[in-house]
Amino acid sequence: MANVSIRNLGIQLGANRVISALDLDVRAGEFVVLLGPSGCGKSTLLHSIAGLNDAAAGSIEIGGRDMTYADPKDRGIALVFQSYALYPTMNVEKNMSFGLRIAGTPKDEIARRVARAADMLQLGPLLGRKPGQLSGGQRQRVAIGRAIVRQADVFLFDEPLSNLDAKLRTELRRELKLLHRQLGATMIYVTHDQVEAMTLADRMAVMQGGAIQQFDTPDAIYRRPENLFVATFLGAPGMNLLRGRLLRHDGRVFFDDGHLALDVTGYPFRQPPAEGQGCILGVRPEDVEVRADGPCRGSVTLVEAMGAHRVLWLDHHGTQVAAIVQDEGAPAGGAAAFALRPDRLSLFDEASTQRL
Numbered sequence: 001m002a003n004v005s006i007r008n009l010g011i012q013l014g015a016n017r018v019i020s021a022l023d024l025d026v027r028a029g030e031f032v033v034l035l036g037p038s039g040c041g042k043s044t045l046l047h048s049i050a051g052l053n054d055a056a057a058g059s060i061e062i063g064g065r066d067m068t069y070a071d072p073k074d075r076g077i078a079l080v081f082q083s084y085a086l087y088p089t090m091n092v093e094k095n096m097s098f099g100l101r102i103a104g105t106p107k108d109e110i111a112r113r114v115a116r117a118a119d120m121l122q123l124g125p126l127l128g129r130k131p132g133q134l135s136g137g138q139r140q141r142v143a144i145g146r147a148i149v150r151q152a153d154v155f156l157f158d159e160p161l162s163n164l165d166a167k168l169r170t171e172l173r174r175e176l177k178l179l180h181r182q183l184g185a186t187m188i189y190v191t192h193d194q195v196e197a198m199t200l201a202d203r204m205a206v207m208q209g210g211a212i213q214q215f216d217t218p219d220a221i222y223r224r225p226e227n228l229f230v231a232t233f234l235g236a237p238g239m240n241l242l243r244g245r246l247l248r249h250d251g252r253v254f255f256d257d258g259h260l261a262l263d264v265t266g267y268p269f270r271q272p273p274a275e276g277q278g279c280i281l282g283v284r285p286e287d288v289e290v291r292a293d294g295p296c297r298g299s300v301t302l303v304e305a306m307g308a309h310r311v312l313w314l315d316h317h318g319t320q321v322a323a324i325v326q327d328e329g330a331p332a333g334g335a336a337a338f339a340l341r342p343d344r345l346s347l348f349d350e351a352s353t354q355r356l
């Protein structure tokens, strides 16, 4: 296991500067997820760590050694692709051992490593089969097994579960997390699926436009998003947003959207807010409490039954506010009062969209 330290990285693909001045520190043994919408540059960043893209600027260190211009095979990494990339004519055992045989690893050592990986991934009974005789999930297990036998310092995963159906994804996701614990290896994992990111990551980097918008634990990012992009990218439904201004009155600070004056004096402002400052208030649907004595009012426009809970959509003077409720007796229509949990609010500057 090794740490990965990226400084001031710039990556140019054709005429596109896909990544600029990017810093990222992955600790040894950590599971880091790169998460972001399509085209944000997460695969480009992963491929740069693997040495498949040339750096136009900056540096990449792996295990304290400068690998910026090193050949992919010398970086101590193993890469698992979305598309499995298995050899169709070789059986599972041969697919898994291929890299080791090329590298001249002794036969008994190969057998030991393949047996261990097959055991971890429940591939033992399938070792004699060809890829064409395997399901998608089994093929991806073989691709992961092939990476494990290499005993790499850093494992890189490029959306490895996205070809699988929902049930298999969930299963293999859990197996990957357990595998990480067992191996204690450094893993960097690309996905655009936020559930995958939240459940797998020790820390995750949320990317947009070739830059990391926030790098922290899933909980910290979910609870305290650094900017509006991160706030709305995570969560289903996403964070509710109300536009208003910050006003001072009798030594207290209020968020005022013209209909609602919410005392936010206790909010941990990073800088004292300016009087009248344009502000966007964010609150997660599970932090909207539908209760008769709530200070806000809205009319129920839609109720979505999700099985374990319901999503209530409330029209608050033209703004749709989602509330997650557990109670089957929740209002199905008409007017409803609600409150916003004061300790769970996020406030963003309207102009910069950064967290206040």
Ligand SMILES: Nc1ncnc2c1ncn2[C@@H]1O[C@H](COP(=O)(O)OP(=O)(O)OP(=O)(O)O)[C@@H](O)[C@H]1O
Binding pocket: 013, 014, 015, 016, 018, 036, 037, 038, 039, 040, 041, 042, 043, 044, 045, 192
């Ligand atoms: N060979 C290339 N030449 C020029 N631009 C490229 C090349 N490959 C990718 N890009 C551009 O770089 C940007 C980042 O692409 P990248 O594949 O890293 O995104 P991504 O976040 O992994 O997206 P996805 O989830 O769709 O794979 C995109 O705007 C893409 O169009």
